[in-house]
Amino acid sequence: MSVVVRTIARILVPVILAFGGYVILHGHLTPGGGFQGGAVAASAVALLLVAFGAPSLKKLKSPLSVLEDLGGIAFVVLAFLGIGTTFFFNLLAGSGGLFGAASPIGPNAGFLNTGGTVPLMNWAVGFKVLGGLGAVMVLFGLFGGDDDR
Amino acid sequence: MTLLAILQVVILVLIVAGSILAVWLKDLLASVIALAGSSLLLALQFYLLQAPDVAIAEAGVGAALTTAIFVLAIRKTQRKEEE
Numbered sequence: 491m492s493v494v495v496r497t498i499a500r501i502l503v504p505v506i507l508a509f510g511g512y513v514i515l516h517g518h519l520t521p522g523g524g525f526q527g528g529a530v531a532a533s534a535v536a537l538l539l540v541a542f543g544a545p546s547l548k549k550l551k552s553p554l555s556v557l558e559d560l561g562g563i564a565f566v567v568l569a570f571l572g573i574g575t576t577f578f579f580n581l582l583a584g585s586g587g588l589f590g591a592a593s594p595i596g597p598n599a600g601f602l603n604t605g606g607t608v609p610l611m612n613w614a615v616g617f618k619v620l621g622g623l624g625a626v627m628v629l630f631g632l633f634g635g636d637d638d639r
Numbered sequence: 640m641t642l643l644a645i646l647q648v649v650i651l652v653l654i655v656a657g658s659i660l661a662v663w664l665k666d667l668l669a670s671v672i673a674l675a676g677s678s679l680l681l682a683l684q685f686y687l688l689q690a691p692d693v694a695i696a697e698a699g700v701g702a703a704l705t706t707a708i709f710v711l712a713i714r715k716t717q718r719k720e721e722e
Contacts, residue, residue, distance in 0.1 A: 532703075627707060
């Protein structure tokens, strides 16, 4: 693509990734969550792919694949954390640790440091969606000839 | 009709117009951009119908990812549709 597209892509990719992270981080408070934030972050990979061509992103393929695996494993491990009570039991909610503050009673604006395992599962799903969609698009771009128009 | 209802009807008409344009155009890159615009308007309609969750997913997947995949596919093949 032209130098205009490449320059704008260099500026916009960190912004898109930050917005995707914001949607994932606030997944338990506001609309959005793991899948939506991961799809938003994967559109940064799509922008890189369209702007710079697939051959220059070849080295990104295996890190994205590993990221997808780690997301899936983290989700299952977090689900098994509460196996003492039931599968998916929210062990960390109200425990005082990471995301473990007790939720206040009554109408409030929502507090980020609540939710227990739910925000961590949002991050796991977000990384899995980012890795999966990004790896699929990079592989699609690499398929066939390697023209870098 | 209220202003919101009129806005929603206008958006729905534009979605249908964009979809028809996407089928009708012979330049496939313009067709993909028409489809992306149609998808973005659909996301706006979801937001107006109080479903912001679906709107984010539609804007992310429909307007960004499928457009990128279609653009990559056009790059691999040809841009003009044959008669």
